[in-house]
Every structure is written in structure tokens, then in C-alpha cells.
Amino acid sequence: MSRNRKTSPKQRKQSPLRLEGTISITSSGNLGFVSGEGMEEDVKIFPQFLNTACHGDTVEIALLPRSKRDTRIHGEVTKVIRRAREEFVGTLDKQDPTKNFAFVIPDDSRMQDIFLPDARSKEIRHHMKVLVKITDWGDPKKNPVGTVLKVLGKKGENEVEMQSILLESGHPLGFPPEVMGEAQKIQRNARPIPKQEKDSRKDFTSIVTFTIDPADAKDLDDALSIRKLDGGLFEVGIHVADVSHYVKEDSSLDRYAREHGTSVYLVDRTVPMLPPELSNDLCSLNPGEDKLTFSAVFTMTREGNVQDRWFGRTVIHPNARLSYEEAQQIIDTGKGAYAKELGDLNAIAQHLQRQSKNRGALDFEQAEIRFDLDPAGRPLRIYEKTPLATHKLIEEFMVLANREVAEYFSRQEKKNGGLPVYRIHEAPDQKALQDLFAFLGILGHIIQVPQKITSKELNKLFEKVRGTAEEYLVETTAMRSMEKAIYSLDAKGHFGLALDHYTHFTSPIRRYADLMTHRALFGYLTGSPAPEQKRPQYRSILANLTQREVDAMGAERSSIKYKQTEYMLQKKGEVFEGLITGVTSWGIFIQEKTTKAEGLVWTRDIPGDSYTLDEEKYALIGATGKKKYALGDFVKIQVLGGNLDQKTLDFKLLS
Numbered sequence: 001m002s003r004n005r006k007t008s009p010k011q012r013k014q015s016p017l018r019l020e021g022t023i024s025i026t027s028s029g030n031l032g033f034v035s036g037e038g039m040e041e042d043v044k045i046f047p048q049f050l051n052t053a054c055h056g057d058t059v060e061i062a063l064l065p066r067s068k069r070d071t072r073i074h075g076e077v078t079k080v081i082r083r084a085r086e087e088f089v090g091t092l093d094k095q096d097p098t099k100n101f102a103f104v105i106p107d108d109s110r111m112q113d114i115f116l117p118d119a120r121s122k123e124i125r126h127h128m129k130v131l132v133k134i135t136d137w138g139d140p141k142k143n144p145v146g147t148v149l150k151v152l153g154k155k156g157e158n159e160v161e162m163q164s165i166l167l168e169s170g171h172p173l174g175f176p177p178e179v180m181g182e183a184q185k186i187q188r189n190a191r192p193i194p195k196q197e198k199d200s201r202k203d204f205t206s207i208v209t210f211t212i213d214p215a216d217a218k219d220l221d222d223a224l225s226i227r228k229l230d231g232g233l234f235e236v237g238i239h240v241a242d243v244s245h246y247v248k249e250d251s252s253l254d255r256y257a258r259e260h261g262t263s264v265y266l267v268d269r270t271v272p273m274l275p276p277e278l279s280n281d282l283c284s285l286n287p288g289e290d291k292l293t294f295s296a297v298f299t300m301t302r303e304g305n306v307q308d309r310w311f312g313r314t315v316i317h318p319n320a321r322l323s324y325e326e327a328q329q330i331i332d333t334g335k336g337a338y339a340k341e342l343g344d345l346n347a348i349a350q351h352l353q354r355q356s357k358n359r360g361a362l363d364f365e366q367a368e369i370r371f372d373l374d375p376a377g378r379p380l381r382i383y384e385k386t387p388l389a390t391h392k393l394i395e396e397f398m399v400l401a402n403r404e405v406a407e408y409f410s411r412q413e414k415k416n417g418g419l420p421v422y423r424i425h426e427a428p429d430q431k432a433l434q435d436l437f438a439f440l441g442i443l444g445h446i447i448q449v450p451q452k453i454t455s456k457e458l459n460k461l462f463e464k465v466r467g468t469a470e471e472y473l474v475e476t477t478a479m480r481s482m483e484k485a486i487y488s489l490d491a492k493g494h495f496g497l498a499l500d501h502y503t504h505f506t507s508p509i510r511r512y513a514d515l516m517t518h519r520a521l522f523g524y525l526t527g528s529p530a531p532e533q534k535r536p537q538y539r540s541i542l543a544n545l546t547q548r549e550v551d552a553m554g555a556e557r558s559s560i561k562y563k564q565t566e567y568m569l570q571k572k573g574e575v576f577e578g579l580i581t582g583v584t585s586w587g588i589f590i591q592e593k594t595t596k597a598e599g600l601v602w603t604r605d606i607p608g609d610s611y612t613l614d615e616e617k618y619a620l621i622g623a624t625g626k627k628k629y630a631l632g633d634f635v636k637i638q639v640l641g642g643n644l645d646q647k648t649l650d651f652k653l654l655s
Contacts, residue, residue, distance in 0.1 A: 017062065017063050018060055018061070018062055018078065019034070019036060019038060019039060019043070019060070019061050019063070019075075020036055020037075020058065020060050020061075020081065021034040021039060021043070021059065021061065022036060022056065022057070022058055022059070023045065023050075023055065023057050023059050023077070024042075024055060024056070025050075025053075025054065025055040025110040026110070027109055028109065028110075029047075029109055029110045029111070029112070031045070031046065031047065032044075032047075032050055032053060032077075033045065034059060034061050034075060034077075041072070041073060043061060043063065043073050043074065043075040044070075044072050044073065044074050044075070045061070045074070045075055045076065045077060046074065049064075049074075049075065049076035049077060050077055050140070051076065051077040051078070051080075051140045052077075052080060052137050052138070052139075052140045053077040054083065054084065054085070054110070054111060055084065055111075056084030056085065057080050057081075057082065057083055057084050058080075058081045058082040058084075059078075059079065059080055060077070060078050060079040060081055061075040061076060061077050062075060062076050062078050063075050083134075085170065086133055086134045087131060087132070087134075087167070088104070088107070088111055088114065088131075088132055088134070088146075088168070089106070089107050089108075089129065089130070089152070089164045089167045089168045090104040090105050090106040090107055090114065090129070090130060090132060091105045091107075091127060091129055091130075091155050091645075092104055092119075092125065092126055092127065092128045092129075092130055093105055093113070093126065094119055094125065095126055097125070097126070100117075100118065100119060100120050101115065101116060101118070101119050102116045102119035102124060103115055103116065103143070104116060104130060104132045104146065104148075107164060107168050108168065109646070112143055112144060113143055114132055114134065114143060114144050114145070114146040115142075115143040115144065115145050115146065116132070116146060116147065116148065117145060118147070119148075123148075123151045124148060127154070128151055128152070128153065128154060128155065129151075129152040129153060129155050129160050129161075129163075129164050130149075130150065130152060131148070131149045131150040131152065132146040132147065132149060133146055133147055134146050135147050152164060152167075156644070158268070158376060158377025158378070159377070162267075162268060162269065162377070162559060165555050165558045165559050165562070166264065166266070166271060166555060168555070168558075169264070169551045169552065169554055169555035169558070170551050171260060171264050171271060171551070171552065172260065175256065175275050176252075176256065178252045179253055179256045180275055180277075182251060182252050183253060183274070183275035183277040183278050184275075184277055186246050186253075186277070186278065186282065187277040187278070187281065187282050190246065190282055193290055193292065193315070197292070198290070198315050200313070201312075201313045201314050201315045202295070202312055202315075203314070203315055204239065204293075204295070204314050204315065204316045204317075205315060205316060205317035206317075207225045207227055207237070207316075208225060208226070208227070208319055208338060208341055209223050209224065209225040209237070209239065209316050209318050209319055210223060210224065210287070210318060210320040210321065210322055210338060210341075211223045211224075211285050211318055211320075211321050211322065212224070212322045212323070212327045212390055212394055213321070213322075213323065213324070214323065214324065215323040215325065218270065218276075218279070218280040219263070219270070219272060219279045219280060219283075219509045220241075220285040220321065220509075221240060221284075221285070221506060221507045221508065221509045221510065222238060222240050222241070222285070222394075222398065222506050222507070223238075223239045223285045223291075223293070223316060223318050224236070224237065224238060224239070224394075224397060225237035225239060226341050226344055226345055228344070229299065232302065233299055233300065233301060233307065234299070234301075234344060234348065235297060235298070235299055235300075236298050236300055236345070236348065236397070237295050237297045237316075238295065238296045238297075238298075238397055238398070238400070238401040238506065239285070239291075239293040239294075239295045239316050240293055240294050240295065240296075240401075240506050240507075240508065240514075240518075241284065241285055241291070241293060241294075241508060241509050242283075242294045242313060242508075242518070243274070243278070243283050243508040243509060243515050244294070244508065244515055244518040244522065245292050246282060246283060247278070247515065249519065253274070253275075253278075257273050257274060258512050258541060258544075258545075259544075259548075260273055260512075260548060261273070261511070261512050261513075261544065261547075261548030261549060261552070262511050262512065262545070262549050262552045263279075263509075263511075263552070264552045264555050264556065265552075265556050266555065266556060266559040267371050267373070267559045267560055267562075267563045268371075268373055268559075272509075272510065273509070273511070273512065274509060278509070279509050279510070283508075283509050284509065285316070285318050286318065286321065287318040287319060287320050287321045288317075288318070289318070290315055290316070291315065291316050291317070291318065292313070292314075292315055293313070293314045293316050294311075294313055294314070294508075294518050294521070294522075295310075295313075295314040295316075296310075296400075296401040296404055296405060296505070297310045297311075297312075298310075298400070298404070300348060302348060302351070303348075303351045304348050304349075304351035304352040304354075304355055306400075306404070309408075311405065311521060311525060313522070319338075320337060320338065322338075324388050324390045324391055324394075325388070327342055327390040328389060328390045330342050331346050331389065331390065345393060345397070346389065346393055349392060349393040349396040349397065352396040352397070352399075352400060356399070356497070356498070357459070359498045360454060360455035360456040360459065360498035361455065361496065361497045361498045362455055362458060362459065362462075362478075362495075362496045363459055363462060364462070364475055364478075364479065366472065366475060366476075367384035367385060367386045367387070368384070368387070369382060369383075369384060369385075369560060369564075369596050370382070370383055370384070370385045371567075378566065379563045379564075379566055379567040382563070382567055382595040382596075383594070384594070384596075398506045401506055402423070402502055402504060402506060403501065403502055405505045405517065405521060406420075406423075406491070406501035406502050406503040407501045408524070409421075409491075409501070409503060409520065409521075409524070410501050412524045412529070416524065416527075416529050417529055418520065418523060418524060419489055419529070419534060419538050420489070420491075420517075420520045420524075421487060421488075421489070421503055421504070421517045421520055421542065422487070422488050422489070422491045422492070422501065422502065422503050423485060423487060423488075423494065423502045423503050423504050423513070424485065424486060424487075424488045424490070424491070424492040424493060424502070425482070425483060425486075425494040425495045425496045425497070425502075426483045426492055426493070427483070428481050428482050428483050429481075430452065430453060432481035433458070433481060434449060434453065435481070436474075436477055436478055436481055437449045437453065437461070439474075439477060439618075440461065440465070440470075440474060442617060442618055442631075443470050443473075443474075443632050447461070447464070455495060455496070456498075461474065462474065462475060462478075469633075469634060472579065472591075473579070473581060473631065473632055482496065483495070484546075484550070486542075486546040487504075487513050487542040487543075488542060489535065489538055489539060503517050504517060505517045505521070511545075511549075513542070513545050516538075516541070561647040562644070562647055564595055564596065564597035564647075565597065565642055565643075565644055565647045565648065566644060567595060567597070568592065568595065568599070568639055568642065568649050569639075569641065569642055569644060569649075571639050572639050572640070572641060573638065573639065574638070574639055575636060576592045576593065576594075576636075576637055576638075576639070577592075577593045577634055577637070578591055578592050578634070578635055578637045578651070579591045579593060579632070579633075579634055580629060580632060580633045580634075580635060581631070582631070583613065583618050583619060583620055583629065583630065583631055584613065585612070585613040586602065587600045587601055587603050588600070588601045588603070588606075588620060588629055590637055590651055590653075592637070593634075597649060598649070599637070599639070599642065599649030599650060599651040600650060600651065601637070601650075601651050601652065601653045602650075603620060605652065605653075606620070606629075606653055607653070608627070609622035609623055609624050609625050609627060610622070610623045610624075617630060618631035619631065629653075635653060635654070636653075636654040637651040637653060638651065638654055639651060640652050
């Protein structure tokens with residue numbers, strides 16, 4: 001049984017050269033590009049030469065003769081070396097319940113429909129969402145064969161769709177029994193904290209300490225303490241949950257956390273990296289309890305200059321849990337518990353922020369999209385939430401701790417070797433930045449393009465467009481031109497923060513990389529850094545953690561886009577204001593001003609004229625009336641409809 005969307009391979013004379021790389025498939029599933037070592041450019045793979053290769057697979061390819069019409073290097077997949085994934089989420093197509101077979105239409109449009117030869121189970125019903133595993137796919141002329149691992153439920157229900165997004169990103173729906181059992185055992189045996197353990201740590205329980213987090217947060221990774229010293233100095237402590245004390249390397253719990261890498265934050269839920277017994281209770285820095293922490297403690301001036309630093313294991317007793325809003329009100333009014341401490345911290349943070357700006361740290365100020373949902377998960381309201389000063393306060397102290405730990409790593413690595421974990425963000429390609437400045441010129445800004453574009457030059461650009469209609473476009477385009485921040489054993493600096501050394505130390509409850517950082521730091525402090533022979537293993541782990549972070553961010557964006565689409569489909573016929581965010585020959589992409597939901601107006605449906613694309617001006621221009629729709633323009637739109645499965649919206653242009 002087959003309904004293959006790809007044609008069978010054609011016989012062509014091949015080059016004997018074989019190359020290995022990773023294949024990326026376009027969203028339509030009709031074209032592949034292979035990149036890898038030894039390839040000067042990506043190799044283009046037409047659909048008839050994919051030979052069952054899927055997005056992300058490691059493949060062997062043979063190069064094909066160049067075409068006269070297309071000078072790009074072409075190839076054919078000769079072998080799938082390693083599958084990136086074997087499990088897919090999709091919708092059952094079983095319109096005839098009397099038949100013993102069915103198909104699964106994957107949510108991932110890059111994947112072919114999957115044939116189920118045995119679909120006799122009563123659970124396998126038309127329009128149900130399922131998780132399916134590929135069991136056989138040797139013939140590219142036929143559909144892959146699969147078996148159902150889990151029936152998720154009825155398509156369109158919130159719980160089913162959110163589970164689908166998680167599974168599609170490779171994140172599980174729950175913890176295996178052995179992991180839960182280990183977490184519960186640790187929780188049972190951890191209280192009270194043994195006196196011997198407390199005595200081995202620096203005691204901060206008598207110093208005013210509090211957490212500042214979102215009001216609905218359950219996993220409180222970090223806390224701040226502050227006390228005034230003689231000579232106008234302050235002791236500021238950044239205290240981070242000591243997850244490494246409880247989660248031992250290579251335990252079931254550790255292996256699970258290492259594999260999945262990070263917590264995932266969807267619109268309606270948090271999927272923790274660690275079981276709630278640890279993430280919400282034992283490791284979380286909840287107030288009124290003694291907590292084991294790993295701390296970075298600084299002697300600082302009010303101007304944010306570090307005079308001395310200390311790293312080590314500590315015990316704290318958080319006095320209070322504050323939300324960002326509560327802390328902001330105390331700072332603004334100067335009244336309430338911990339007003340003096342918060343005022344001093346805020347003053348230091350403002351100086352740290354100025355230091356960040358002066359050294360060239362990129363300053364993106366995009367608001368966060370938030371949702372009000374009903375009990376069934378349907379969106380009732382979408383709104384922007386602008387960051388408060390308290391968000392910046394926490395951010396600056398976390399950056400301080402991460403920076404100082406990374407600099408300590410660098411010094412120790414030179415003297416004692418070891419395998420410290422860095423968070424690196426390499427400088428973007430200058431050509432991409434030049435294009436960004438040219439793009440702004442097209443939008444009407446006269447800007448002198450410097451010979452070398454630094455992060456400071458980018459900040460000047462952001463300042464120039466702040467408050468203008470194109471601010472969002474410029475910042476979004478700039479972010480897309482950036483290299484991806486990754487985890488690495490090599491200290492290559494952080495372009496976005498304008499730092500030579502940076503790591504992730506402050507969130508070990510929700511990021512495995514931070515747990516590795518804690519272990520590395522403890523190794524240096526105790527004179528036992530990780531041995532060099534573990535380098536290949538660590539590189540592999542860090543590459544996986546970077547990918548898992550990308551997957552988690554993709555799941556978060558997918559859940560946001562799903563809810564945006566769901567909300568706007570309730571508004572069919574209503575009129576909104578939107579910003580043109582993309583212009584192509586076939587249509588205009590428009591982002592609704594408040595919800596940030598993006599939809600498409602087809603060129604053929606624009607009334608009153610026929611339009612052609614002016615690529616240099618990023619605009620569609622009418623043939624007769626010379627009406628122009630350009631990138632960055634605000635327009636009136638009406639919601640026509642859309643496709644919730646594909647998370648797409650169709651708009652009508654009204655002005």
C-alpha cells in the first residue's frame with residue numbers, strides 16, 4: 001500500500017566521490033540540502049534522490065554532474081547512516097473502519113505519510129492523534145511502515161495538541177518509573193539536612209536572602225542575599241540550588257536529565273527536566289527552609305565593581321519569595337519588607353547594566369507574549385508583557401555570576417587543565433550585518449555603515465529605531481542574522497553579551513549544562529578537575545545539550561503559534577492593524593499588532609490592481625495605480641480563516 005509523495009530515483013551518471021553529512025529538508029518536504037566537513041557549500045538534493053532520507057539524518061551522498069541551468073552542486077543520497085528520529089506524531093487517516101490498515105499524516109510536513117499495516121485496534125480511529133514509530137523503510141518508492149506506540153486522543157483538544165508538540169520535539173510526557181523512584185528516595189532521605197553536611201558548608205542562614213521569580217514559578221533556582229560592609233562596600237551573594245549534591249553523576253536520574261537537557265516551557269505548562277520531588281521541592285529554594293546551595297559571593301562597590309569573589313558550597317534560609325511585580329512595587333515605593341536590601345541591589349544592578357551597555361552587550365527589548373486561557377485551554381486573551389526593572393535586576397546578577405565563574409574557569413584551565421563548560425556566542429558573519437544595515441536604508445534610514453560592525457554599532461542601530469514602526473522588524477532581523485549560542489569546552493567568547501568568557505551556572509534545576517558547570521567548579525575547588533580522557537564524551541554531551549535546547553525552544557514557539565492561530569480563528573471577520581513583516585512574489589506576511597500572530601495575504605487576492613515584487617525595495621508595487629506595500633508598513637487586515645494544524649492564518653488586506 002503506497003501513497004508516496006516522492007517520485008522514484010532516476011538513473012544518472014554519478015561521480016565516484018562519496019561524502020558524509022547531515023541533511024536538512026525544506027518545510028514542503030520537496031528539497032534537501034546536505035552539509036558537512038569537506039563541503040565548501042551545501043549539496044542540493046532533489047526529491048527523487050532523497051532515497052528515504054529525512055530531516056536531520058546523517059547520510060552518505062554521491063555527487064552528480066552539474067546542470068547547465070543550475071550551477072549549484074547536486075547530489076543523491078546513497079545511504080542513510082543514522083536516523084535523527086524514528087518516532088513521529090501525526091493524525092490517523094482511517095475513514096473506512098472496516099479496513100485493517102490506515103495511514104498516519106505526520107505533523108512534520110517534511111515527513112511522508114506512514115503506513116500502518118495493522119490498524120485493527122478499536123483505539124485506532126479516524127482523526128485521532130498518535131505517536132508512531134517507523135519499523136521499516138527500505139524502499140523509497142513506498143511509504144514508511146510504522147506501528148502505533150501511543151494513542152494521544154482526539155485531534156484539536158488542548159491536552160492532545162500540547163502533548164503532540166512535546167513528543168514532536170523529542171521530549172517525554174512523564175518520567176520513567178526508575179527515575180521517579182530514585183527522586184522519591186532522595187527526597188525521603190534528604191530531610192533533615194545532616195549536621196555534618198551543614199558544618200561542611202559556609203553558613204548564610206542568618207543573612208537576609210530572597211528569591212525573585214514569576215508569580216507562578218515552581219522551580220526556584222536562584223536567590224540573592226546582600227549585606228552592607230564597612231567602607232561603603234556590599235557583600236552580594238548569588239545562591240544557586242545545589243542540584244549536584246542530590247543528583248549523582250551517571251545515576252538513572254542523571255542520565256535522564258542529560259538526555260533531555262532542559263525543562264520545556266509551553267503556553268500552558270512547564271515540563272521539568274527533573275521530577276517535581278526535586279524541581280519543585282527539595283532543590284527549589286522555597287522560603288522558610290534551610291537549603292543547600294552553590295554560591296558566588298562578591299564584595300562590590302555600589303557602582304558594581306567587584307573587589308573580591310568567593311565560590312563554594314553553602315547553606316541558606318530564604319526569608320521570602322517575591323514575584324517580579326512585588327519586588328518592583330517595593331523598589332518603586334521604598335516601602336515594605338526588604339525595601340533597603342532591594343534598593344541597594346537595584347542601585348548596583350543599574351550600574352552593572354550601564355557597564356554591560358558600555359562594553360557593547362546587545363540590548364533587545366522585545367516584550368513577551370502572554371496568554372489567558374480558559375479551563376479547557378482555549379485562549380481568551382493574548383497580550384504583551386513588558387519587562388520590569390526587577391527582570392533586569394535579576395538578569396544582571398545572573399550574568400555577573402556566570403561571567404565570574406567562567407573567568408575563574410579560564411584561569412584554572414590554564415593552570416590545571418580540566419573540562420570547564422562555556423556558553424559561547426560567536427560573532428555573526430559581517431556580510432549578514434552589512435545586509436542588516438542596508439535593509440534599514442531601504443526602510444528610509446540614512447545610516448553610515450562602518451567597516452566593521454561590532455555589538456556597539458548594533459546597539460546604536462537599535463537606539464535609532466527604538467519607538468519606530470520598524471523597531472520589531474530590525475531587532476527580529478538582527479536576531480536571525482546572529483550565530484546560535486552553544487555549549488562548548490572552548491572559550492570563544494559571547495558576542496551578544498560582549499564578554500570574553502561566559503558559562504551557565506545559575507539554573508541547574510532546569511538546565512543540565514548548569515549541573516555540569518557546578519561539577520566542574522567543585523572539581524576545581526577541590527583540586528580534582530575532570531580528566532582529559534573525558535573530552536570526547538563531554539563534547540558529545542554538550543552538542544546534545546545545545547540541540548535539546550533548540551528543540552525545547554522550538555516546542556515553546558510551536559505552542560505559542562498554535563494558541564495565536566486558535567485565538568485568531570475565533571475572530572473571523574474582525575478587523576485588526578498589522579505590520580508587514582515579509583514580502584514575496586506570492587504574498588505579504590503580516591503580523592497582527594497586539595497578539596503578534598502572523599498571517600498571509602495572497603498577492604492574487606489584493607484588490608484593485610495587479611502587483612509585482614520589487615526585490616530591492618522589499619515591496620509589492622501595483623502595475624497601474626503604483627500602490628505600494630512595503631516591509632515595515634502598517635495596514636488594516638481582516639481575518640479570513642486559517643489552518644490550525646499547520647498554524648497558519650489567512651488575512652484580507654483592507655488598506
